[in-house]
Amino acid sequence: TVCLQGGYTDETGSYSVGDFAVGTGAQQHEPIADPGEPCIALIVVEKPITLTGPWGRWLNPLVSRGII
Structure with missing residues (x-):
């Protein structure tokens, strides 16, 4: 990860x-x-990500298919 604006x-x-x-x-x-x-x-990631939490469970199928 490289921070381009702001911070975290x-x-x-x-x-x-x-x-x-x-x-x-x-x-x-x-x-x-x-x-x-x-x-x-x-x-940059080397393997698929898995989102957590209530929204993550809903979004994971979309992420794994490359929709979002």
């Missing part, structure tokens, strides 16, 4: 514009955008 915080720390983060793949990534401006990030 997750279980590994806080990130702002230009910061680069690499995940292990074993973690459950739950970023929270910092207040003040939208957070825009470029994210």
